[in-house]
Amino acid sequence: MASLIIYPPGAGEAQVVSLDRRVVQIGTSPENDLILPEDSGEPHHAHILYEKGEYTLICPSKAHAALVAGKRRKSHRLSDGEVFELGDCLLRFVLYDQGIQATDETTSQDAGESYFRSLHGFAQKLMATYEVSTLLETLLDELIALTGADKAFLLLIEDGVANVRVARNIDQETLHNAQMAVSDTIVARVLSEGNPLIVADALSHEDFKTSLSVVNLKLCSVMCVPLKARATTLGLFYLGNDNVVNHFSEDLLDVVSVFASTAAQILANALARDELLAQVEDLESQVEVNRFGEIIGACDAMRDIFKKISRVASTDISVLVEGETGTGKELVARALHDRSNRAGKPFVVINCGAIPENLLESEFFGHVRGAFTGAVATQKGKFQAADGGTLFLDEIGEMPLSLQVKILRAIQERTVTKVGDTKAEQVDIRIVAATNRHLQDQVDEGNFREDLFYRLNVITLTLPPLRERGDDLLLIARYLLGRHGQAMDMTPPAL
Ligand SMILES: Nc1ncnc2c1ncn2[C@@H]1O[C@H](COP(=O)(O)OP(=O)(O)OP(=O)(O)O)[C@@H](O)[C@H]1O
Numbered sequence: 001m002a003s004l005i006i007y008p009p010g011a012g013e014a015q016v017v018s019l020d021r022r023v024v025q026i027g028t029s030p031e032n033d034l035i036l037p038e039d040s041g042e043p044h045h046a047h048i049l050y051e052k053g054e055y056t057l058i059c060p061s062k063a064h065a066a067l068v069a070g071k072r073r074k075s076h077r078l079s080d081g082e083v084f085e086l087g088d089c090l091l092r093f094v095l096y097d098q099g100i101q102a103t104d105e106t107t108s109q110d111a112g113e114s115y116f117r118s119l120h121g122f123a124q125k126l127m128a129t130y131e132v133s134t135l136l137e138t139l140l141d142e143l144i145a146l147t148g149a150d151k152a153f154l155l156l157i158e159d160g161v162a163n164v165r166v167a168r169n170i171d172q173e174t175l176h177n178a179q180m181a182v183s184d185t186i187v188a189r190v191l192s193e194g195n196p197l198i199v200a201d202a203l204s205h206e207d208f209k210t211s212l213s214v215v216n217l218k219l220c221s222v223m224c225v226p227l228k229a230r231a232t233t234l235g236l237f238y239l240g241n242d243n244v245v246n247h248f249s250e251d252l253l254d255v256v257s258v259f260a261s262t263a264a265q266i267l268a269n270a271l272a273r274d275e276l277l278a279q280v281e282d283l284e285s286q287v288e289v290n291r292f293g294e295i296i297g298a299c300d301a302m303r304d305i306f307k308k309i310s311r312v313a314s315t316d317i318s319v320l321v322e323g324e325t326g327t328g329k330e331l332v333a334r335a336l337h338d339r340s341n342r343a344g345k346p347f348v349v350i351n352c353g354a355i356p357e358n359l360l361e362s363e364f365f366g367h368v369r370g371a372f373t374g375a376v377a378t379q380k381g382k383f384q385a386a387d388g389g390t391l392f393l394d395e396i397g398e399m400p401l402s403l404q405v406k407i408l409r410a411i412q413e414r415t416v417t418k419v420g421d422t423k424a425e426q427v428d429i430r431i432v433a434a435t436n437r438h439l440q441d442q443v444d445e446g447n448f449r450e451d452l453f454y455r456l457n458v459i460t461l462t463l464p465p466l467r468e469r470g471d472d473l474l475l476i477a478r479y480l481l482g483r484h485g486q487a488m489d490m491t492p493p494a495l
């Protein structure tokens with residue numbers, strides 16, 4: 001970066017000032033960028049203008065012109081190493097200032113350490129949030145702090161177009177009308193070449209100085225870095241400083257590139273997560289329209305089932321639910337209960353196929369203490385537990401004949417007697433039974449009592465096999481994947 005070395009009159013120490021803006025004001029008054037010692041010159045003595053790659057010294061008043069090589073000059077184009085006088089001060093113009101660059105090993109080590117510290121902090125902040133808009137603002141604020149840019153933009157490619165998604169300024173505020181504030185030409189170049197780019201002084205740059213956006217925006221320094229994740233360019237970082245030319249160094253570009261690759265990975269995950277959440281939301285709304293409580297279904301056969309459930313739910317009529325394994329028989333039983341006046345009372349499930357035959361009776365009706373070996377205390381059965389509610393007899397086809405008669409009696413008389421007891425108890429229950437066998441066939445084969453069959457089978461709901469439900473199947477599969485995926489914090493595969 002160019003600079004001026006000032007040698008004040010007398011024994012004063014020389015000072016170095018960077019020419020880091022388009023116009024550097026020089027004079028004794030305190031609002032100047034370069035303040036001359038008191039009484040050594042005029043309040044507004046001169047300024048140095050940077051334009052088209054050249055630095056020009058301009059003295060507005062003829063009376064106080066600069067002295068260059070012994071000649072009075074109102075305007076003079078400066079060359080590297082040139083010495084001139086302003087009032088009582090001697091000044092040297094240096095095009096490439098060594099003192100300002102971090103050539104000292106300790107300084108560059110310190111800078112490196114601070115970069116890595118902020119990279120680490122930045123990665124941690126990014127990982128602490130999944131919410132994309134917060135993530136992006138955090139990203140840009142960190143980048144501004146790191147690079148000294150006065151504004152930063154994050155552009156994401158959406159449908160092939162690079163749109164400004166977040167724009168922040170140095171005060172951590174959101175910029176409005178941000179799309180207008182970036183140079184389309186620079187963005188297009190970085191996207192087409194896929195490489196990061198520093199533009200030291202856009203207005204003087206051969207390739208960009210004619211670009212309307214560059215001219216209109218009076219751009220100075222720009223750094224633009226693509227965001228790539230897994231061979232895809234997601235977008236880019238665009239950093240600008242509109243007052244200072246030559247603001248961004250190659251070293252800084254390396255650091256921002258490391259930031260960009262970390263950010264791109266985290267961003268890619270966050271975007272994928274956002275997309276999935278949107279899909280889940282969309283599916284949930286689709287499911288909402290095509291569901292009956294917990295049961296999903298839009299096919300004709302299921303709509304018919306829903307109608308029947310609505311019609312019989314509020315009655316105490318026994319319902320037999322038939323259907324292959326996994327067709328949702330238990331869901332139907334619960335729907336009947338939930339839509340009845342018994343909804344606030346227990347819904348008790350008993351799986352007739354899962355209990356050893358010798359324990360079935362006590363499981364159903366309870367037992368008194370000492371009724372059999374191991375009956376150490378009097379206990380209620382499922383019938384008593386379901387009092388006031390619904391008893392769901394699942395896998396009813398597995399029930400042994402010996403017990404069928406007792407169940408029939410309990411249903412007919414609405415009373416049960418504990419094993420080992422003599423006293424019958426009143427129970428108020430609604431029976432819903434389910435089977436994946438064809439119960440009529442079992443009756444015909446003599447394995448199921450006909451009288452019990454007719455008791456249970458006042459209404460039959462025959463659930464269609466999943467394979468006959470058309471698109472419902474996809475809806476159910478997606479719904480279950482989404483629900484379980486969310487519960488396990490896993491990303492379900494797309495269906
Ligand atoms: N139409 C549906 N909508 C939503 N979930 C369903 C549907 N059908 C089945 N399921 C889900 O599938 C699983 C199996 O359902 P359920 O246990 O009710 O079937 P079942 O007919 O009782 O099966 P089984 O004969 O194996 O006992 C459950 O997790 C249930 O939530």
Ligand SMILES: [Mg+2]
Nearest residue numbers: 326329330394
């Ligand atoms: Mg079941």
